[in-house]
Amino acid sequence: MGTTTPPRTLAEALRARGDESLAGLLRARPDLLSPVPNDITQLATRAGTRASVVRALEHLDRFALQTAEALAVAPDPAPYDTLLALLTGDGQDDGEGRDDAGAAITAALPDALATLREQALVWGEDARLHLVRTARELLAPSPQHPSPTGLGPTVSEATAGMSPGRLQEILTAAGLPATYDPVSAVTALAGLFTDRTRMAELLDTAPVEALSVLDRLVWGPPYGEVTPNPTPPVQWLRDRGLLLPVSTRTVVLPREAALHLRAGRAHRVPEPVAPVLVAAAERDPQAVDRAAAGQGFMALSTVEDLLKLWNNGGPAILRAGGLSVRELKRAAGALDVSEPVAAFWIELAYAAGLLASDGETDERYAPTPASDEWLDLPAQDRWTHLATAWLAATRTAGLIGGQDAKGRALSALGPDLDRSAAPEVRHRVLALFASLPPGTAPDPQTLLARLRWERPLRSTAPGGPTAPGDASDLRSRIALWTVNDAELLGITGRGALSSQARALLDEGPAAAAARLAPLIPEPLDHVLLQADLTAVAPGPLERPLAEMLSVLADVESKGGATVYRFTPGSVRRALDAGRAATDLHAFLATHSRTPVPQPLSYLIDDVARRHGHLRIGAASAYVRCDDEAVLNEILADKRSATLRLRRLAPTVLAAQADPGSLLDGLREMGYAPAAESAEGDVLITRAGARRTPPRTPPVPVPEGPPVPDATLLAAAVRAVRAGDSAARAVHKDTPDTAGAGGGSLPRTTPAETLATVQAAAMTGSAVWIGYVNAEGAASQRVIAPVKVEGGFVTAYDHTADEVRTYPLHRITGVAELADEQTT
Numbered sequence: 001m002g003t004t005t006p007p008r009t010l011a012e013a014l015r016a017r018g019d020e021s022l023a024g025l026l027r028a029r030p031d032l033l034s035p036v037p038n039d040i041t042q043l044a045t046r047a048g049t050r051a052s053v054v055r056a057l058e059h060l061d062r063f064a065l066q067t068a069e070a071l072a073v074a075p076d077p078a079p080y081d082t083l084l085a086l087l088t089g090d091g092q093d094d095g096e097g098r099d100d101a102g103a104a105i106t107a108a109l110p111d112a113l114a115t116l117r118e119q120a121l122v123w124g125e126d127a128r129l130h131l132v133r134t135a136r137e138l139l140a141p142s143p144q145h146p147s148p149t150g151l152g153p154t155v156s157e158a159t160a161g162m163s164p165g166r167l168q169e170i171l172t173a174a175g176l177p178a179t180y181d182p183v184s185a186v187t188a189l190a191g192l193f194t195d196r197t198r199m200a201e202l203l204d205t206a207p208v209e210a211l212s213v214l215d216r217l218v219w220g221p222p223y224g225e226v227t228p229n230p231t232p233p234v235q236w237l238r239d240r241g242l243l244l245p246v247s248t249r250t251v252v253l254p255r256e257a258a259l260h261l262r263a264g265r266a267h268r269v270p271e272p273v274a275p276v277l278v279a280a281a282e283r284d285p286q287a288v289d290r291a292a293a294g295q296g297f298m299a300l301s302t303v304e305d306l307l308k309l310w311n312n313g314g315p316a317i318l319r320a321g322g323l324s325v326r327e328l329k330r331a332a333g334a335l336d337v338s339e340p341v342a343a344f345w346i347e348l349a350y351a352a353g354l355l356a357s358d359g360e361t362d363e364r365y366a367p368t369p370a371s372d373e374w375l376d377l378p379a380q381d382r383w384t385h386l387a388t389a390w391l392a393a394t395r396t397a398g399l400i401g402g403q404d405a406k407g408r409a410l411s412a413l414g415p416d417l418d419r420s421a422a423p424e425v426r427h428r429v430l431a432l433f434a435s436l437p438p439g440t441a442p443d444p445q446t447l448l449a450r451l452r453w454e455r456p457l458r459s460t461a462p463g464g465p466t467a468p469g470d471a472s473d474l475r476s477r478i479a480l481w482t483v484n485d486a487e488l489l490g491i492t493g494r495g496a497l498s499s500q501a502r503a504l505l506d507e508g509p510a511a512a513a514a515r516l517a518p519l520i521p522e523p524l525d526h527v528l529l530q531a532d533l534t535a536v537a538p539g540p541l542e543r544p545l546a547e548m549l550s551v552l553a554d555v556e557s558k559g560g561a562t563v564y565r566f567t568p569g570s571v572r573r574a575l576d577a578g579r580a581a582t583d584l585h586a587f588l589a590t591h592s593r594t595p596v597p598q599p600l601s602y603l604i605d606d607v608a609r610r611h612g613h614l615r616i617g618a619a620s621a622y623v624r625c626d627d628e629a630v631l632n633e634i635l636a637d638k639r640s641a642t643l644r645l646r647r648l649a650p651t652v653l654a655a656q657a658d659p660g661s662l663l664d665g666l667r668e669m670g671y672a673p674a675a676e677s678a679e680g681d682v683l684i685t686r687a688g689a690r691r692t693p694p695r696t697p698p699v700p701v702p703e704g705p706p707v708p709d710a711t712l713l714a715a716a717v718r719a720v721r722a723g724d725s726a727a728r729a730v731h732k733d734t735p736d737t738a739g740a741g742g743g744s745l746p747r748t749t750p751a752e753t754l755a756t757v758q759a760a761a762m763t764g765s766a767v768w769i770g771y772v773n774a775e776g777a778a779s780q781r782v783i784a785p786v787k788v789e790g791g792f793v794t795a796y797d798h799t800a801d802e803v804r805t806y807p808l809h810r811i812t813g814v815a816e817l818a819d820e821q822t823t
Contacts, residue, residue: 006125010132011044013123015724021118022720023713028119029056030705036716039724047120053134055704056119062456063272067112068121068131069148070266072139073255077128084109087272090196090264101272108272149266150220151259152252155190158244170241174202189241193256202240209233214242214253218261219268222253274453277432278446283494285439292498293519296383296490297540301558302335302345303386304375307354307367308550309334313690314365317357322414323365328400336558340401343412344485347397350413352389353697358690365413368695375543380516383490384509387501390489391426394418394700398481420703425478428454430486430505433497441495444483448476527564529588531597537562545591551577552584566600571607572672581608607672612682614666614673621662623653623673639669722798725782746770746813756814757793761785766798770812778812 007013014022026033031052037043046052057065070086071078087109088102113129116122124130131139140147152158159167159182167185168178176188192198203211210233217224226234226249234251237243243251259265315327323331323346332342349355354371357363374382396419403409404416432450436442455475486492491501500519504512523542527535527549535553538561540546552574553564574584584604588596614625625631628650634640635647643665644656655662659675666673674682708716746768748756760767766784773779783795786803793811797804 006128007123009044010048010120010123010130011041014044014047014120015040019714019717019721022717023710024118025120026713026716027707028059030707031055033708033712033716034705036719037723038720040720041724043720044120048132048134050134050138053121053132053138056121057135057138058455058457060115060119060457061274062453063108063270064112064115065148065456066267066270067109068116068135069139071122071129071131072136073147073149073151073266076136077124077130080113080126080129083113083129085264086259086266087270088265089262101270104272105270112272147220150222150268151255151266152220152222153255155193155241155244155254155256156186158246158252158254159186159189162245170239173239174241190254190256193254193260196260199257199260207233207236210236210242213237214257214261217253218258222258224251224253225249226251271453275446275449277436277450278443279436279440280443281441281495282437283439283441283496285496285499288439288493288496289498289500289519290493292490292493292500293516294490295487295493296500296516297379297520299345299386299489300379300382301540302337303349303354305335306331306345306349307371307375310355310366311690313358314355317363317365318411318414320408320411320414322411324411328412340398341488343400344397344488346412347393347395347400347417348386348390348489351393351395351697352386353695355413356692356695358692366690366692368692370695372691378513378517379520379540380513381509383516384504384513387489387491387504387512388509389697390485391430392423392700393698394420394422395698396422396478396481397485398477418701419474419478420701421475422478423700424703425451425475426482427505429479429482430491430497430501433486433492434502434505436497438499438502439496441492444480447483448479451475451479526591526593529592529594529596529600531599533566533597533600533603535564535566535592537564548587552579552587566603568603568607568672569667571604572611572667575608575611576674581605584608610672612672612674614671616659616662616666616673616675621655621657621659622648623655623662623666624651626651634666634669634671637669640665725798746815748813748815750808753811753814754788754808756816757785757795757808757811758788760816761788761793761795765816768815769806770814771806772810772812774810 007016014025017025025047029047029052032043032046037046057068060068067083067087070083074082074086084106087105113122116131120132121135122129122131162182164180164182164185167182167189168180171178171185171188174189174192176192179185179188192202206214209231213224213233214237223246224243226238226243230238234243238245238251242253242257244254246252262268309331315323315330318324328339328342328346331346332339335342335345337345346355352374353368354374355365356368358366374385377385395417397412397417399410399417399419400412401410410416428451429447432447433442452473452475483492486501487495490498491504492498500512500515503515521539523540524538525542525545527537527541527545529535534556535549537546537549541549541562549564551570553566553570556563556565571584575581579587581604585596585601588600613627613630614623616623623631623634623645631647631651631653634653635645642657643662645653646655648654657665663673663675676682747770756767757769764784766782769781769783771779771781782798783793783804783806784798785793785795787794788808791808792805793808794803794805796802
């Protein structure tokens with residue numbers, strides 16, 4: 001194709017592109033690479049399929065989409081000036097009383113058109129712009145699928161099948177000369193609607209009620225229902241062709257008439273410029289970083305509490321999968337957060353690979369072995385692990401509590417929570433945060449408006465386009481959840497993006513951890529004991545200290561400082577874990593910056609003195625005690641009736657209850673029994689550490705094919721170019737190939753094949769061969785033979801762009817290339 005010859009097809013337009021432009025197409029539409037097209041023709045065919053075009057349209061911004069919609073209602077092909085006029089209007093007053101922003105549209109149109117060309121949705125020169133047929137079918141108006149522009153069919157389309165007599169009646173009523181040629185009649189009527197002067201004169205004679213009908217239809221939908229006996233205003237419009245019949249009860253406003261009433265505009269509100277992101281507040285960047293770091297540390301503490309809560313085995317898994325509502329409430333109460341927030345932390349721990357199902361018969365959730373490794377990491381590395389998992393996760397916690405398409409409730413950790421758009425929306429929301437100066441918090445409504453402008457088709461609810469501020473569409477809901485989740489996780493602080501989050505997005509986890517480390521307080525190795533049986537941790541504690549203190553005391557309050565309270569139950573818990581009273585005294589004396597209060601020492605000694613005085617074993621269960629008076633007290637206590645105790649010996653009582661229930665029952669009565677083994681040894685009940693088998697984090701559900709890297713793009717472009725050269729190779733006709741179609745393989749005898757490839761190897765020329773591989777797939781290739789021996793030909797394959805070896809018996813035939821291609 002010559003450089004001055006305009007392309008006649010999309011394939012020709014793609015063939016005329018440079019390698020960089022083809023790589024840009026494949027980068028923007030990676031679905032075209034699965035698998036790599038054999039040649040340009042196959043690439044063009046694939047680029048015009050419905051699924052691929054829909055995916056490409058969904059990735060257009062609003063103005064690029066409006067440009068495509070305008071081309072869909074323009075003639076095919078359309079000159080650039082016609083397209084511009086559809087977007088800017090003809091400069092006449094349409095009654096809207098607004099500026100058309102013509103200068104902004106004129107400035108933005110070349111970029112929008114370049115985007116459509118780059119994505120192979122539009123091809124051709126400016127004088128002849130073609131929208132690909134599939135896109136035109138998707139965006140063009142029809143009664144079943146009204147055009148996004150709100151325009152109806154043309155006069156020619158709306159009058160197809162109309163009788164010549166009816167056409168003559170319309171021409172006469174509209175004041176046009178009669179003609180018995182239907183084509184001339186349609187042309188005359190369309191000419192009237194596109195002539196501003198004559199059209200204005202016609203509308204000046206219209207009844208006011210008829211103009212009101214037109215006002216309701218002009219911006220769409222252009223269809224209306226009529227009764228068998230229409231009102232006089234509607235009848236006036238029908239008589240003059242301003243309303244044309246679609247069916248016996250439906251009429252439509254033809255496109256040419258609507259464009260006149262719109263002053264030539266295809267869209268009511270063209271949006272050539274993206275909405276500006278407005279700042280809601282400006283804060284000190286250092287204060288933002290500190291607030292985000294504090295919230296991030298609280299996030300780590302919350303996830304640690306969740307792992308500790310399920311440390312000895314978490315809740316059972318529902319039959320349909322996921323967590324029950326009751327267990328979610330229980331977790332929310334233990335973490336002291338609301339249920340939606342608890343669901344977020346549970347899903348985040350699952351996405352980070354810290355929680356999973358154990359796979360047992362009685363399947364439960366439990367921490368994974370990776371959670372122990374995570375707990376050993378420095379705080380800043382634990383935070384980057386959570387933040388990175390959140391950014392990539394497709395599981396969307398905000399959906400929990402809602403319903404799926406079948407009306408079933410969506411539960412935490414259950415199926416159907418994956419939304420492939422979530423990672424892209426999260427990254428885009430944070431990128432918009434990052435586009436503002438440090439310390440600036442964006443206004444959420446302008447943030448949603450910007451996202452809707454960038455992906456208008458994906459920001460459309462099932463019932464149609466969403467109104468400004470409406471959060472019914474999924475992308476807007478994910479964006480709002482992202483804003484809330486980012487604040488919970490410490491990505492943002494006081495509504496603004498933190499510097500550590502900027503480093504995470506731009507440079508990676510290592511840079512973010514280095515930025516966060518100075519903002520996180522160093523773990524402390526001490527607490528402050530108080531006389532009211534409490535201990536105050538003025539900051540985060542070292543892990544061994546925190547773990548031991550969580551066994552010895554109950555957390556009473558959290559915040560900048562954590563308050564622990566010592567109770568008889570908490571001290572008994574430490575004794576059950578195998579600690580002696582002397583160990584507890586030594587532990588407190590070592591780790592307290594204040595003297596150990598006397599009431600706390602008395603509490604430990606008192607509980608330790610009574611601990612293990614009673615022994616529980618299996619009879620079903622039994623109680624033994626050296627002090628007969630204690631057993632007499634238990635038998636006399638009415639509260640022991642449910643345990644069904646009876647004396648076996650002066651120092652032994654038997655019970656029908658199991659040992660666990662017996663332990664709990666006696667503890668509720670105020671005793672401090674200890675369990676013992678069959679050998680009579682005290683059982684140490686350390687906090688359980690139930691772990692799942694090694695698990696990998698859930699794999700995010702991708703949104704279409706991944707974006708290829710530069711190496712893959714370059715290789716794909718070379719393969720497509722080589723395949724195209726082979727498919728279009730001009731070869732000399734032989735008696736066996738003369739008259740064969742372009743898709744036919746050459747056919748020659750084995751002797752002719754051998755002689756031809758040997759001659760090509762000697763002269764260094766290229767030949768065209770037909771080849772059938774071991775799987776039976778036939779293909780055409782252009783090769784330059786290098787060596788022929790042992791029944792094999794070694795050649796440079798122009799199609800694959802590499803040296804290959806082919807068995808001669810699999811070559812169906814060979815033909816020399818035409819002279820103009822070999823020179």
